[in-house]
Amino acid sequence: MCGIVAYVGSKPAQALLIEGLKRLEYRGYDSAGIAVMHAGRATVVKKAGRVANLEAELASRGPLAGTMGMAHTRWATHGGVTDLNAHPHRDDKAGIVVIHNGIIENYASLKTYLMDKGHRFVSETDTEVLAMLIGELYEGGEGGLEAAVQAALREVTGAYAICVMCEKEPDTLVVARKGAPLMVGIGAGEYVVASDASAIVAHTTQAFPLDDYNVVRITRNGFRTSTTTNVAVTPKVMQLELDLEQIELGRFEHFMQKEIFEQPAALRNTMRGRLQAEDGKVVLGGLSALAKQLVRSRRVILTGQGTALHAATIGEYLLEDLAKVPAHAEYASEFRYRNPIIEDQTVVVAVSQSGETADTLAALQEAKDRGALALGVVNVVGSSIARETDAGVYLRVGPEIGVASTKAFTGQVAVLALISLFLARRRYMSADQCAAMIREMQSIPGKIERVLEQDERIKKVAEKYCERENWLFLGRGYNYPTALEGALKLKEISYIHAEGMPAAEMKHGPIALINDGMPAVFIANKGRQYDKVLNNISEVRARGGHVIAVATEGDAEIGKVAEDVIYVPEIDEPLSPMVTVVPLQLIAYHAAVLRGHDVDKPRNLAKSVTVE
Ligand code: G6P
Numbered sequence: 001m002c003g004i005v006a007y008v009g010s011k012p013a014q015a016l017l018i019e020g021l022k023r024l025e026y027r028g029y030d031s032a033g034i035a036v037m038h039a040g041r042a043t044v045v046k047k048a049g050r051v052a053n054l055e056a057e058l059a060s061r062g063p064l065a066g067t068m069g070m071a072h073t074r075w076a077t078h079g080g081v082t083d084l085n086a087h088p089h090r091d092d093k094a095g096i097v098v099i100h101n102g103i104i105e106n107y108a109s110l111k112t113y114l115m116d117k118g119h120r121f122v123s124e125t126d127t128e129v130l131a132m133l134i135g136e137l138y139e140g141g142e143g144g145l146e147a148a149v150q151a152a153l154r155e156v157t158g159a160y161a162i163c164v165m166c167e168k169e170p171d172t173l174v175v176a177r178k179g180a181p182l183m184v185g186i187g188a189g190e191y192v193v194a195s196d197a198s199a200i201v202a203h204t205t206q207a208f209p210l211d212d213y214n215v216v217r218i219t220r221n222g223f224r225t226s227t228t229t230n231v232a233v234t235p236k237v238m239q240l241e242l243d244l245e246q247i248e249l250g251r252f253e254h255f256m257q258k259e260i261f262e263q264p265a266a267l268r269n270t271m272r273g274r275l276q277a278e279d280g281k282v283v284l285g286g287l288s289a290l291a292k293q294l295v296r297s298r299r300v301i302l303t304g305q306g307t308a309l310h311a312a313t314i315g316e317y318l319l320e321d322l323a324k325v326p327a328h329a330e331y332a333s334e335f336r337y338r339n340p341i342i343e344d345q346t347v348v349v350a351v352s353q354s355g356e357t358a359d360t361l362a363a364l365q366e367a368k369d370r371g372a373l374a375l376g377v378v379n380v381v382g383s384s385i386a387r388e389t390d391a392g393v394y395l396r397v398g399p400e401i402g403v404a405s406t407k408a409f410t411g412q413v414a415v416l417a418l419i420s421l422f423l424a425r426r427r428y429m430s431a432d433q434c435a436a437m438i439r440e441m442q443s444i445p446g447k448i449e450r451v452l453e454q455d456e457r458i459k460k461v462a463e464k465y466c467e468r469e470n471w472l473f474l475g476r477g478y479n480y481p482t483a484l485e486g487a488l489k490l491k492e493i494s495y496i497h498a499e500g501m502p503a504a505e506m507k508h509g510p511i512a513l514i515n516d517g518m519p520a521v522f523i524a525n526k527g528r529q530y531d532k533v534l535n536n537i538s539e540v541r542a543r544g545g546h547v548i549a550v551a552t553e554g555d556a557e558i559g560k561v562a563e564d565v566i567y568v569p570e571i572d573e574p575l576s577p578m579v580t581v582v583p584l585q586l587i588a589y590h591a592a593v594l595r596g597h598d599v600d601k602p603r604n605l606a607k608s609v610t611v612e
Pocket of ligand 1: 304305306307308351352353354355356357360403404405605606607608609
């Protein structure tokens with residue numbers, strides 16, 4: 001939720017930290033702050049608002065000297081969006097400075113304990129409690145800060161990724177993690193710590209992710225990794241596979257726009273090496289060792305939040321339809337708390353772009369504890385969910401920076417289609433049928449390109465309706481989740497109220513909302529329920545609603561009932577959401593831009609929700 005970057009080395013820290021913050025701003029952007037250590041003093045500067053506000057403040061003060069420091073971009077959990085509540089936070093005793101991502105759940109009782117000890121708090125945050133606790137436990141001496149952090153973390157419940165400095169140990173940075181991502185990049189005589197790789201790759205490609213309960217003490221001479229109980233740990237250093245180009249805008253105005261347009265290339269990457277049309281085979285390296293177990297599975301539960309849940313719902317249809325295995329998709333936040341029954345031979349599939357969503361991770365752990373085999377459909381390599389699963393298939397769509405998920409959605413649907421075919425072929429599907437589906441899969445990137453070519457026309461549709469405050473998105477079958485996703489995209493970035501639902505459900509209440517001029521977007525491509533969708537369109541028209549239809553090229557009927565039609569190439573229904581969603585993404589994008597919103601940083605949202 002929040003972005004963390006820290007530096008230990010010989011270069012001036014401030015410029016490097018601000019550059020890192022800009023790369024991380026998509027993780028949270030309601031306030032930003034920095035602390036730089038110099039001559040035994042940590043100077044803290046923090047401001048509510050975007051990183052640009054912090055930069056302006058720093059410019060007016062003159063640059064901070066120092067070659068070690070840390071910076072933070074915040075998404076508020078405890079305490080409002082104010083300068084005081086922004087990170088870093090200090091203690092009032094030992095010269096401790098802390099930045100933190102996550103939530104300290106027992107902060108209230110710790111705060112009472114610390115207040116009884118005479119500590120005075122200036123902010124409303126749980127992070128300040130952590131800073132005070134570390135200060136209270138700090139005993140000085142060699143490794144004093146490391147020991148104090150370990151001791152404090154043994155008292156804490158909740159989730160955290162933290163960086164800590166201490167004015168009494170001005171050459172030491174201590175970082176730790178439980179339940180929120182953090183990695184240490186190892187350069188030549190320097191270290192860059194960050195909540196994700198995008199703030200590291202400009203400096204080094206060697207890095208190691210922290211495991212839960214890991215604490216790393218870093219100085220310019222090296223680092224030591226241990227647990228909160230001070231057991232030494234050997235970290236697994238890996239090569240970051242991320243190009244700077246992938247995290248830069250290039251010719252696009254927004255990351256969301258870039259990522260919508262990247263979908264054909266991203267999906268080609270998702271499928272590369274995984275499809276063998278000649279043999280009617282899907283090859284998934286991550287699943288091959290478990291193939292026998294998976295083929296015998298009796299139930300699949302797919303879980304996720306937001307866009308990932310919409311993709312998971314399409315996965316439910318695909319698995320039942322193609323692989324003939326009972327499947328259902330469910331919000332991770334509901335699943336984890338409702339005492340679910342996990343029968344023998346159940347597989348749980350966690351779907352997540354970031355691999356860090358707190359509810360999805362917890363649902364996965366709950367299902368594993370109850371005996372399920374755990375699979376991940378994840379984009380970020382080495383993320384918490386990826387590490388927690390027994391096996392999985394990565395999306396390979398590249399880093400997604402726009403807060404509104406786009407290419408991850410099509411990537412998730414593509415991977416779920418691959419998994420369905422992988423199982424289908426081993427259960428009931430013939431090689432010929434599978435080969436036909438594979439060829440259809442291979443045609444998708446080209447078909448998305450044909451939709452993207454209509455960007456200008458789709459923008460005109462957005463222009464026509466973007467002032468309307470209430471929209472409906474309606475679809476049936478495989479495109480019911482597409483309707484949910486279209487509505488979510490519009491809500492997230494344009495702040496227009498939109499509801500997505502099965503087209504038939506409209507008659508059971510929402511039809512009462514339809515008045516003169518309300519836009520209703522129908523996904524009306526050719527499929528099993530096409531005629532029924534046409535009926536629903538007529539029902540909306542009869543009540544004065546405006547119909548925007550996403551329809552199949554060559555459909556002569558649809559123009560007679562819908563005012564605006566966006567044509568997409570013909571595609572097999574089970575795979576069609578990967579194509580039909582694209583006009584909906586573009587409508588949302590253009591509507592938000594036309595309404596003057598910051599598309600990549602929509603209000604109140606965060607890219608990755610690591611709190612429940
Ligand atoms: C947040 C994001 C959504 C995303 C959801 C799940 O709400 O704003 O875009 O769909 O989290 O994220 P995940 O990383 O698990 O796919």
